[in-house]
Amino acid sequence: MSEIAVQTSGLTKKFGDFVAVDQVSIDVKRGEIFGFLGANGAGKTTMIRMLCGLLKPTSGEGKVTGLDLYAESERIKQKIGYMSQKFSLYNDLTLSENIDFYGGIYGLNPTDIEFKKNQLLADLQLTPWRDKLTGTLPPGFKQGLALGTAMLHDPSIVFLDEPTSGVDPSSRRAFWDVIYQTASRGITVFVTTHFMDEAEYCHRISIMSTGKIIALDRPDNLREKYKLPTIQSVFVHLMRQASTH
Amino acid sequence: MKRILQMMQKEFRQIFRDRPMMGIIFIVPLVQLLILAFAITTDVKHIKMSVVDFDKSAISREIINAFSQTERFDIKDFTQDLHRIDNDMRSWKTQIALVIPAGFSKDMQRGAKPQIHISADGVDGNTAGIALGYAQAILVKYGLENNSPDVSLTRRISLHIVNMVERMWYNLELDSQQFMVPGIVVVLLTIIPMMLSAMSLVKEKEIGTLEQLMVTPLRKHQLLLGKIIPFLILSYLELAIVMTVAILLFNIAMNGSYLLLASLSFLYLITTIGLGIFISTFTHTQQQAMFVAWFFMVFMIIMSGFFIPIDNMPGSLQAFTYLNPMRFFMAIIRDIFQKGSGLSYLSRDSAMMTFYGIIIITLAVFKFRKRVS
Ligand SMILES: Nc1ncnc2c1ncn2[C@@H]1O[C@H](COP(=O)(O)OP(=O)(O)OP(=O)(O)O)[C@@H](O)[C@H]1O
Ligand SMILES: [Mg+2]
Numbered sequence: 001m002s003e004i005a006v007q008t009s010g011l012t013k014k015f016g017d018f019v020a021v022d023q024v025s026i027d028v029k030r031g032e033i034f035g036f037l038g039a040n041g042a043g044k045t046t047m048i049r050m051l052c053g054l055l056k057p058t059s060g061e062g063k064v065t066g067l068d069l070y071a072e073s074e075r076i077k078q079k080i081g082y083m084s085q086k087f088s089l090y091n092d093l094t095l096s097e098n099i100d101f102y103g104g105i106y107g108l109n110p111t112d113i114e115f116k117k118n119q120l121l122a123d124l125q126l127t128p129w130r131d132k133l134t135g136t137l138p139p140g141f142k143q144g145l146a147l148g149t150a151m152l153h154d155p156s157i158v159f160l161d162e163p164t165s166g167v168d169p170s171s172r173r174a175f176w177d178v179i180y181q182t183a184s185r186g187i188t189v190f191v192t193t194h195f196m197d198e199a200e201y202c203h204r205i206s207i208m209s210t211g212k213i214i215a216l217d218r219p220d221n222l223r224e225k226y227k228l229p230t231i232q233s234v235f236v237h238l239m240r241q242a243s244t245h
Numbered sequence: 246m247k248r249i250l251q252m253m254q255k256e257f258r259q260i261f262r263d264r265p266m267m268g269i270i271f272i273v274p275l276v277q278l279l280i281l282a283f284a285i286t287t288d289v290k291h292i293k294m295s296v297v298d299f300d301k302s303a304i305s306r307e308i309i310n311a312f313s314q315t316e317r318f319d320i321k322d323f324t325q326d327l328h329r330i331d332n333d334m335r336s337w338k339t340q341i342a343l344v345i346p347a348g349f350s351k352d353m354q355r356g357a358k359p360q361i362h363i364s365a366d367g368v369d370g371n372t373a374g375i376a377l378g379y380a381q382a383i384l385v386k387y388g389l390e391n392n393s394p395d396v397s398l399t400r401r402i403s404l405h406i407v408n409m410v411e412r413m414w415y416n417l418e419l420d421s422q423q424f425m426v427p428g429i430v431v432v433l434l435t436i437i438p439m440m441l442s443a444m445s446l447v448k449e450k451e452i453g454t455l456e457q458l459m460v461t462p463l464r465k466h467q468l469l470l471g472k473i474i475p476f477l478i479l480s481y482l483e484l485a486i487v488m489t490v491a492i493l494l495f496n497i498a499m500n501g502s503y504l505l506l507a508s509l510s511f512l513y514l515i516t517t518i519g520l521g522i523f524i525s526t527f528t529h530t531q532q533q534a535m536f537v538a539w540f541f542m543v544f545m546i547i548m549s550g551f552f553i554p555i556d557n558m559p560g561s562l563q564a565f566t567y568l569n570p571m572r573f574f575m576a577i578i579r580d581i582f583q584k585g586s587g588l589s590y591l592s593r594d595s596a597m598m599t600f601y602g603i604i605i606i607t608l609a610v611f612k613f614r615k616r617v618s
Contacts, residue, residue, distance in 0.1 A: 052460045053459075053460065054456065054459055054460060074462065074464075077460055077461060077462045078462045080460065082457065082460040084453050084456050084457060085453075086452065086453030086456075087452075087453065088452075088453045088454050088456065088457035089454070090255070090259065090454060091452075092258075092259050092262050092263065093255065093258060093259065097255070097258060101251060101254075101255045102461070104247065104248065104251035105248055105251055105252075105458070105461045105462070105463050106461060106462065107247070107248070107462065150457075
């Protein structure tokens with residue numbers, strides 16, 4: 001197992017003439033919580049979609065878990081978990097049916113699925129909801145369930161695209177606890193967010209603006225470098241700088 | 246294989262849990278069948294008729310009298326002006342015109358071939374066809390009542406309405422339900438599979454689950470088969486229900502082979518499900534998909550000969566119908582029901598339909614990507 005989970009160099013995505021992701025080069029280590037910050041339309045989702053094999057890059061190189069983005073995108077899919085910006089479980093299936101379905105799609109056998117299902121529902125304290133329709137679940141619980149489901153097949157990386165948007169603060173903290181546990185098991189977490197307080201929890205963050213990475217470091221290093229008290233203020237400072245250029 | 250079964254199980258669970266969808270699949274078709282079958286196809290009465298009598302003889306008056314005595318025809322106008330009939334037809338004032346040429350009675354007495362012209366407004370082709378049939382029946386009877394040994398009258402008239410004769414051959418009671426109900430079966434096997442597949446895929450696109458499926462190892466063919474197979478099964482269920490109602494309630498005669506009907510339906514369902522998938526590849530919301538599917542549907546139904554017989558269309562439009570896979574299936578189903586035709590008689594239509602089926606499903610599968618756009 002390679003120690004580098006994600007590696008890109010000069011990764012670029014154009015939609016027509018518009019450059020959504022511009023020459024992005026990053027290295028993400030195994031077990032790292034890697035945060036992706038940026039204003040609306042900065043290119044975060046586009047970046048994640050390329051890494052998950054949902055979008056074909058226009059140019060540049062990329063490897064995920066040591067597998068090539070172009071040639072081995074189907075093999076990458078077995079090794080990654082993905083939570084899109086939208087809630088992606090079926091509201092008209094029960095919690096149990098959703099877990100059975102995704103587990104089956106990942107090729108797990110029924111006994112494994114049953115075991116993992118019980119464990120996941122117990123962890124999330126959702127056992128009584130097991131046979132209720134997923135649509136009836138309060139929003140705070142949905143995120144945890146979606147993450148758990150995206151990780152049924154024990155991926156080595158999970159990509160989370162704004163997993164906590166529209167979630168109340170206490171559920172957000174609970175969700176970040178899960179992210180920490182995940183990372184401590186050696187699973188790489190690649191996460192985008194709008195919340196600056198969440199950025200502080202990441203091992204490293206990259207700040208993106210109009211497709212380019214304009215800063216990439218540990219949160220404490222960034223604060224020190226710009227002599228500002230919070231990532232929030234660093235972000236505002238960088239955005240102002242970017243817009244005057 | 247396991248993954249396809251997983252998809253199918255999920256698909257069935259969702260469809261059976263979706264009340265409005267169940268309604269669309271099972272209730273709407275029956276309502277449609279009942280309404281269409283009763284509304285369009287009950288006996289045609291009080292057809293507005295114009296009469297032009299250039300002959301003005303005892304025989305011509307007798308013929309006109311025969312028409313005025315039945316409640317099938319209402320004589321609205323006597324005229325000597327043929328242009329007026331044309332105008333009246335355009336303005337819906339008359340539906341059928343009876344023209345008795347000068348010299349008709351003389352011809353008849355001489356034993357030469359007398360001619361009567363009947364022209365019907367072909368816009369409502371179904372009514373026109375039925376009206377022509379009634380007119381012919383009256384003229385035949387008139388000829389017989391007169392004990393005329395000269396059958397040329399009927400033969401002449403037959404020659405003028407060749408289409409009608411061909412159709413009456415297989416639909417002797419002139420019961421248009423026999424003609425319309427099989428057509429409705431075709432319409433349903435077009436709408437339901439196309440809507441189901443388009444809506445189901447676009448819905449997954451809309452709520453984001455399609456994107457989620459695309460990052461799993463589920464292959465494209467597994468995803469598509471997992472959708473197509475349940476829709477096929479549902480469509481067959483639908484076909485069985487509608488046919489049962491048609492045969493038991495409407496006494497529709499099914500003269501052909503059920504196996505042939507089922508096999509050719511399979512080819513057609515591949516086409517309509519393919520269209521649905523195709524629509525889902527370039528639409529982003531359920532409304533858009535619904536709109537596009539509706540557009541396809543209207544085009545296909547109008548150009549299929551369901552309401553307006555293709556022979557009644559202008560030539561350029563007729564050529565256009567060859568682009569419509571439904572046209573072929575419409576002909577096939579009506580032939581199987583009414584004439585009990587076997588595959589050898591249907592081979593040309595079947596070949597055309599298969600040709601479109603292959604093109605459409607290939608295009609759909611090709612355009613459907615395991616990537617987001
Ligand atoms: N399929 C597409 N075709 C054309 N333009 C696109 C497409 N997808 C994204 N874009 C554009 O690329 C830019 C980056 O979009 P992206 O979704 O990656 O941003 P983001 O950082 O995730 O923003 P947000 O915070 O709103 O989620 C946007 O300007 C968007 O309009
Ligand atoms: Mg985004």
